[in-house]
Amino acid sequence: MSILGLHKPSWLLLIVLWLLTSSTAFADTRSLVLVTSETSPALELSGKEIRWLFMGLPVVKAGQRIEPLINATTPLVYEVFLQKVIYMSAQNYERRLVVRAFRLGGRRPEKYDNQVTLLRNLRENPNAVTFMWQDDAQRQAKIKIVTELWSGKIK
Amino acid sequence: MVWKNKITAVCNSICGTLTGRLVAGMVIIHLLLLPLLVGAVFYLVKEGYETQFIEHLRSTSPLYAQMIRAEDEEPVLVASLDEILLSGQVTFVELETLDNRLIRSSLENSEEAFNEDFFFGQNGDQTYNIEVLVQDADGDPFATLRLGYSEQMTLRHIERTYWNGIVISAGYFILSTLFVVIISIILTRSIRQIGETSQAIAQGELEQTFAVQTNIGEVSQLVDNLERMRMTLLQDRQEIHDREVRIQAIVDNMAEGVISTDEHGVVESINQAAEQIFGYRSDEIIGNNIAMLISESSRVNYDEYVRDYLCSGIAKITCLDALEVMGRRKDGQNFPLEVAVSELTLGGRRVLSGILRDITEQAAQKAQLEHQATHDGLTCLPNRTLCLDRLQQMLARSQRDQLNSALMMLDLNLFKNVNDTYGHHYGDALLKAVAERLQTVTRGSDTVARIGGDEFVILLPGQNDEGAISVAENILDIIRKPFNIMGQSLKIGTSIGIALYPQHGEDESCLMRHADEAMYKAKRQHLGYYLSGSDEKLNNKSV
Numbered sequence: 050m051s052i053l054g055l056h057k058p059s060w061l062l063l064i065v066l067w068l069l070t071s072s073t074a075f076a077d078t079r080s081l082v083l084v085t086s087e088t089s090p091a092l093e094l095s096g097k098e099i100r101w102l103f104m105g106l107p108v109v110k111a112g113q114r115i116e117p118l119i120n121a122t123t124p125l126v127y128e129v130f131l132q133k134v135i136y137m138s139a140q141n142y143e144r145r146l147v148v149r150a151f152r153l154g155g156r157r158p159e160k161y162d163n164q165v166t167l168l169r170n171l172r173e174n175p176n177a178v179t180f181m182w183q184d185d186a187q188r189q190a191k192i193k194i195v196t197e198l199w200s201g202k203i204k
Numbered sequence: 205m206v207w208k209n210k211i212t213a214v215c216n217s218i219c220g221t222l223t224g225r226l227v228a229g230m231v232i233i234h235l236l237l238l239p240l241l242v243g244a245v246f247y248l249v250k251e252g253y254e255t256q257f258i259e260h261l262r263s264t265s266p267l268y269a270q271m272i273r274a275e276d277e278e279p280v281l282v283a284s285l286d287e288i289l290l291s292g293q294v295t296f297v298e299l300e301t302l303d304n305r306l307i308r309s310s311l312e313n314s315e316e317a318f319n320e321d322f323f324f325g326q327n328g329d330q331t332y333n334i335e336v337l338v339q340d341a342d343g344d345p346f347a348t349l350r351l352g353y354s355e356q357m358t359l360r361h362i363e364r365t366y367w368n369g370i371v372i373s374a375g376y377f378i379l380s381t382l383f384v385v386i387i388s389i390i391l392t393r394s395i396r397q398i399g400e401t402s403q404a405i406a407q408g409e410l411e412q413t414f415a416v417q418t419n420i421g422e423v424s425q426l427v428d429n430l431e432r433m434r435m436t437l438l439q440d441r442q443e444i445h446d447r448e449v450r451i452q453a454i455v456d457n458m459a460e461g462v463i464s465t466d467e468h469g470v471v472e473s474i475n476q477a478a479e480q481i482f483g484y485r486s487d488e489i490i491g492n493n494i495a496m497l498i499s500e501s502s503r504v505n506y507d508e509y510v511r512d513y514l515c516s517g518i519a520k521i522t523c524l525d526a527l528e529v530m531g532r533r534k535d536g537q538n539f540p541l542e543v544a545v546s547e548l549t550l551g552g553r554r555v556l557s558g559i560l561r562d563i564t565e566q567a568a569q570k571a572q573l574e575h576q577a578t579h580d581g582l583t584c585l586p587n588r589t590l591c592l593d594r595l596q597q598m599l600a601r602s603q604r605d606q607l608n609s610a611l612m613m614l615d616l617n618l619f620k621n622v623n624d625t626y627g628h629h630y631g632d633a634l635l636k637a638v639a640e641r642l643q644t645v646t647r648g649s650d651t652v653a654r655i656g657g658d659e660f661v662i663l664l665p666g667q668n669d670e671g672a673i674s675v676a677e678n679i680l681d682i683i684r685k686p687f688n689i690m691g692q693s694l695k696i697g698t699s700i701g702i703a704l705y706p707q708h709g710e711d712e713s714c715l716m717r718h719a720d721e722a723m724y725k726a727k728r729q730h731l732g733y734y735l736s737g738s739d740e741k742l743n744n745k746s747v
Contacts, residue, residue, distance in 0.1 A: 097343070128322040132334065136266050138259035201335065204319050204327055 080183035080200040081129050087193045089175040094196060100134055102178070105149045105157060118179040119160040120167055125203070130180050133199040168192065222395065223388040230384045234377055242373050249365050254324035257332070257358045260293075261351070265336045269349045272299060274340040278307055285309040288351070295331060296352025299338070302345075318350050330355045394418040398427060410438045461560035466553065469494045481541075481562045483534035494558075499530035499538040528563070540567040580654040582632055583639035591653035591661050595712045598651075598665045602705050609665045609705040610672035613719040614642075614679070615727060616658035617697035626692060633689045634696070641685075645678040661719075669704055669735060676700045676733035699726040700733035708736045 083099060085092060090111055094102070102108045102117045109115070121127045127139070135142050146157045161167035161179075171177050172191050186194050218224035268288050272281060285297045289309045298318070299307040321332045331352045338347040397416045404412045414431045418424050455462050461478030465471050471494055474486045482489070482497055489496070495503055531541035542561040547554060578590035586594065595611065602609040616638060623631035635658065642652045642660060651663040662679075664672055679700060686693045701723025703709065708718040718736040726734035 095343075125322060132258075132262055132322055136262045138255045138262060140255045141259045141263075201320055203322070 077203050078201065079203050081126065081133065081180055081198045082183045082186055083178055083180050083195040083198055084171070084186045084189075084192050085178045085195050086172050086175050087191045088172075089177075089193070092178070092195050094178075096134075096198075099196075099198065103130075103134060103158060105146050105153075105155065107155070113176045116174060116177045117158040118167060118171060118177050119158050120164075120179050120181050121160050121162045122164045122167060122181075126180070126182060129199065129203075134180070222392045223385065226388040226391075227381060227384055230381060234380065238373060238377065242369055246366060246369055249369075250362050253358050253362050253365070257353070257355065258324060261332055261334055261353045264293075265334050265349070265351050268294070268297075268351060269336040269338045272338045272347065272349060274338075274346045281307050282310055286311050293353055293357075294351050295354045296333070296350070298350045299347050300350065301347045318352075320350075324358070325355065330359065391420065391423075394420065394423050394427075398423075398430065402430070405434060405437070410434060410441055459561075461562075462557065463489075463494065463497075463560065464555055464557045465494050466555060469556075472555070478560060481533075481560060482531065488534075497531055499532045501538070502529035502531075505529070531560070531562070539564045583636050583654050585639050585660075586651060586653040588653070588655040591651065591655055591663070592712060594651045594653075594663055595661075595715070598663050599705060599710065599712065599715075601665065603710070607666050608668045609663070610667040610669070610675075611703045611705070611715045611719045612662040612664065612672065612676060612679075612733075613701040613703075613716070613723040614660040614662065615699045615723055616660075616683075617699060617727070619658040619696055622694055622696065626689075626694075630689050630692065630694070634687055634694060637687045637689065638683065638696075641682045642679060645675065645682055650675075661716075669702075672702050672704065673733065673735065676702060680732040697732075699723055699731070701726055701736065702733060703736045 083094065090113075092110060092115070094108070094110070094115070098108050102115055103119065107114055119127075120130070131137055131139055131142055137145070150157045159170070161170070167179060168189060171179055178195060180198055183194065183197070186192060219228060268291075271284050271288065276284065281299060285299060285307065286309050288294050288297045289311050296316075296318075297309050301307070316329075318333055318335075319327055320335050321327060324332065327333075332355055333350065333352045336349045336351070337345040338349050340346050394416045398414060401412050401414050401416070412434075414427045414434065416423070416427045418427065456476045458475060458477055461481045462473075462475045463471060463478050464473045471489050471492055474484075474489050478489075479486055484497075527543050527545070529541050529543055530538045532538050540563045542563045543558050545556055545558045547556055549555070578587060578593075579585065580587045598609050601607070616635075619631065619634070622634055635654070638660070639652065639654065642662065646652055646662060646664075649665055651661075653661045653663070655661050662675070664675060667675070680698065683696065683698045686695045688694075701719045701721065703715045703718035703722060705715060709715040722734040722736035726732065
């Protein structure tokens with residue numbers, strides 16, 4: 050029997066493919082991690098400190114101020130960071146950073162939308178930290194994972 | 205194809221007007237730019253709503269997590285979850301402890317799988333799911349709070365904004381189109397007024413002013429310039445009119461007639477003097493050929509002149525000297541006309557202009573003078589000059605036609621006595637009577653001339669000796685009869701000498717001499733007439 054020119058086996062294959070690509074079937078488990086240069090000294094940061102750091106507040110470890118680098122190379126990694134670490138929307142976060150910089154002085158954390166530039170600055174500055182997917186971090190040379198920020202399923 | 209032509213015609217008519225072009229341009233611009241603008245606004249509004257929504261849930265979800273305390277028992281936790289669910293914006297809530305124990309609200313029991321969202325509208329379930337770690341007093345996480353925020357309200361806001369935006373855009377489009385139409389009508393009203401006034405001026409109504417009120421600088425400047433131009437045209441027209449009136453007055457008051465024609469002779473204009481000369485009104489002549497004003501006798505020459513002129517382009521008829529032709533009046537009377545023709549070029553075409561003079565009086569005076577120069581004033585007979593001229597012509601004709609001709613010379617007998625007795629008045633009257641009688645016995649082709657005093661000459665072309673003698677005898681008979689001059693009966697006689705051509709000479713002087721000699725012989729011998737060179741027996745008519 051054929052329907053619309055397709056035989057039964059073909060229809061079954063289509064149904065299976067649809068199921069596999071449906072939202073309920075596909076959800077990757079990904080981890081967002083904090084990374085730094087491999088030449089950096091050992092670093093321990095709590096969740097609160099990490100949040101303060103990326104909110105533009107000074108965090109000093111071993112006499113060195115930690116410099117946060119914001120990874121906006123993909124929208125997903127940036128939104129996960131905002132939702133899981135900052136608990137704000139992008140507009141509100143950037144506005145808070147600007148206001149804080151004007152009020153308290155200092156510089157806003159640098160935001161990078163180019164991964165090459167981000168990684169180069171990260172490697173050159175032993176006091177710098179940023180966030181990225183764990184699988185990306187494991188592929189990159191000369192950087193090390195400080196701590197896991199979040200892990201969960203993403204569709 | 206028909207529809208295509210109709211659409212093309214409509215487009216052409218629309219784009220043919222300023223209003224149409226303005227509206228069409230505005231429509232095109234809006235059709236191009238309005239979707240961009242509206243789309244950009246919609247995007248920004250949507251982004252704003254979504255960001256606001258995400259901001260809210262990301263900032264409130266940690267607060268909800270703080271409501272959960274590690275030391276609470278499950279009923280308390282359920283109550284806390286119920287409170288969270290009753291907040292209105294949360295549509296799903298569950299708590300998962302570290303030992304994977306799920307605690308849910310008692311108000312809702314959704315079995316849908318929880319997938320955390322990081323973007324608005326992710327997963328397409330109209331619910332934004334978020335997980336928050338619940339921490340105890342020491343800051344250590346002990347559970348995960350899962351919340352589901354409904355996106356429907358935000359979606360409804362976005363949708364309502366879309367529709368409002370579309371309605372407002374459509375209203376803006378309609379209103380702007382309407383405004384453009386109104387503005388273009390206002391704008392073009394002044395231009396239309398300018399056009400109407402210009403059209404009236406073009407039709408000769410130079411008195412129409414450009415009374416256009418406008419605040420548009422360029423149009424106002426145009427109106428000022430056009431008004432200045434109109435005043436200049438009006439001034440020029442007045443000058444031209446005055447000049448025309450002046451020239452027309454000069455032409456109309458000329459004593460001579462002035463007629464202008466085209467190169468084919470069609471009359472284009474005529475002045476009052478010409479009307480009076482020919483007896484026509486101007487409307488009776490204008491448009492007709494000038495040949496109607498020329499007599500038949502002169503028309504051949506006129507036609508020849510015109511033909512030569514049109515063929516060669518050389519205006520032979522144009523000259524400084526006047527020509528004499530015979531004109532023809534309206535009543536058919538022919539009269540002598542003096543014409544001086546000149547040619548001019550007007551607007552690239554040839555125009556002939558003629559100045560005409562009625563020379564009837566001059567011709568009559570001329571004829572009178574000529575008559576006086578060739579005729580005897582007393583008897584009106586040809587005088588010696590004319591007589592000799594006619595004698596010449598008679599001899600030439602006789603020679604050509606091989607004919608005889610006769611010349612008679614007459615002398616009146618006893619004329620001196622009449623003068624002496626009665627005076628010159630009687631003598632003059634007698635001479636006039638003699639002249640009349642002589643003409644009664646001669647033919648019309650004969651010439652009776654008075655060459656002096658009481659001497660007469662008679663030319664008889666075509667006459668031989670017998671004919672001449674017969675005429676002589678008739679003359680003798682008629683002269684012999686008494687003349688009644690002012691109550692006096694006077695009797696005279698005449699002596700006639702006859703000379704014949706070619707017998708007695710072939711030239712004037714020879715014939716005259718023979719005739720004169722014959723006359724004297726007739727007078728001496730008291731003969732009535734004497735034929736020159738003849739026997740005396742033939743001349744036996746005594747007086």
